[in-house]
Amino acid sequence: MTYCIGFKSKTAVFLIADSMTSSGRNQEIDEAFGEYTTFGEFVMEENKTMQDRRYKVFKLPGNVLVTFAGDVDNALEVIGIFTKELENGLKPITAFERVLSAGPFSRIELLVGFMEQDRPKLYSYNYMGNGQFKEEHSSIHLGSGREHEYLSDKSSQFVDFITNDNFGDGKCLVYALAYLQNFAIKNPLMLFDVGGFFFGGFVHTGGVQRMWNTTYLMYAVTQGNGERNLHLNYQVSLTRRDDLLLVSSSFLDHERIYLQEINLEEESPKLIDLEKRVNELRDDYWEGQFKFIVLLNQLNYGFTVCYMENKNRLSEIEIVTDRVKGEVRYRLSPDLVKYLLYSPNLKEEDIDPIWDRNNPAHLEIPIRWFA
Numbered sequence: 001m002t003y004c005i006g007f008k009s010k011t012a013v014f015l016i017a018d019s020m021t022s023s024g025r026n027q028e029i030d031e032a033f034g035e036y037t038t039f040g041e042f043v044m045e046e047n048k049t050m051q052d053r054r055y056k057v058f059k060l061p062g063n064v065l066v067t068f069a070g071d072v073d074n075a076l077e078v079i080g081i082f083t084k085e086l087e088n089g090l091k092p093i094t095a096f097e098r099v100l101s102a103g104p105f106s107r108i109e110l111l112v113g114f115m116e117q118d119r120p121k122l123y124s125y126n127y128m129g130n131g132q133f134k135e136e137h138s139s140i141h142l143g144s145g146r147e148h149e150y151l152s153d154k155s156s157q158f159v160d161f162i163t164n165d166n167f168g169d170g171k172c173l174v175y176a177l178a179y180l181q182n183f184a185i186k187n188p189l190m191l192f193d194v195g196g197f198f199f200g201g202f203v204h205t206g207g208v209q210r211m212w213n214t215t216y217l218m219y220a221v222t223q224g225n226g227e228r229n230l231h232l233n234y235q236v237s238l239t240r241r242d243d244l245l246l247v248s249s250s251f252l253d254h255e256r257i258y259l260q261e262i263n264l265e266e267e268s269p270k271l272i273d274l275e276k277r278v279n280e281l282r283d284d285y286w287e288g289q290f291k292f293i294v295l296l297n298q299l300n301y302g303f304t305v306c307y308m309e310n311k312n313r314l315s316e317i318e319i320v321t322d323r324v325k326g327e328v329r330y331r332l333s334p335d336l337v338k339y340l341l342y343s344p345n346l347k348e349e350d351i352d353p354i355w356d357r358n359n360p361a362h363l364e365i366p367i368r369w370f371a
Helices: 027-033 072-087 092-102 151-163 169-184 271-286 334-341
Strands: 004-008 013-017 021-024 048-051 058-060 064-070 108-116 119-125 133-135 140-142 199-204 207-210 214-224 227-241 244-249 256-259 292-297 303-307 317-322 327-332 368-370
Touching (some): 072 108, 092 108, 151 169, 327 334
Parallel strands (some): 214 292
Antiparallel strands (some): 004 140, 013 199, 058 064, 064 108, 214 227, 227 244
């Protein structure tokens, strides 16, 4: 139960998935994670346990990305076999043929992305239960999120737009993640066991690039006494080093640490080494080491991305932290505040007629990049 999307540009292949997992009722997990996801979705159910417990895009040897929907244990078994064959030096297609010989694995769907002769390749396994390993030439969606009335179609329209407009692969990843997160906070995806944070990456000739350190700020613009007012309401920060991810959220009373492991039979990192790596992530957080800050409009569709590492000019947002008090503040530039308060509206003739502005899944364009 999840939502994954795979798509290609001319130079890269992208995989993105949500972080939600579900199982039979597990009181230990319920107590450890609480009642809300990192983005504030209520998850308590009578008959099952749902939480954003796992990020599902895996970097494998040979510059391969893989993601899955379905049974977690089954998926980890497949990814483990695939990993060993890649470690033995096999090409991705040949390596996955070895996986097929160990199957079938009917309780999962997979997406695999890699480069072949400098061309991006996207493959699916067991899509819609077909049992096949086959190449895909357009965007493809896995998991229970497909059942949502708008999610797949709108996501396909959006990724077609960004990959055909020469934004560059880095911007495409940031935009796609922002779009999906923005969509999720406005639509009841939890009804489809989809939620939490979205994580992803892409493969290109330079290797694998996974999600950069990113903070999401959720804001609203209200009208009162003839004035517009900007409210920064919630913050969710994702800080990553290799396969370790730290999530800090104003929806939670605790931070969350995610360690992505494929083969649970292998020796886990020593506790002292893990603590050191976690502390390094905490240092990154409190030092404001974020490549992007993404502002998500809570009341309307659309989002704004601020690139934080331009050495030639000051960033549009200043991060001010007080580790002793446990406080983080965000100071927005006057230009950014003005843009958020008075975002441009589309002219009626510029609106694609199949995108109804009254439709709850409507995506408001333009989006804005501050660098």
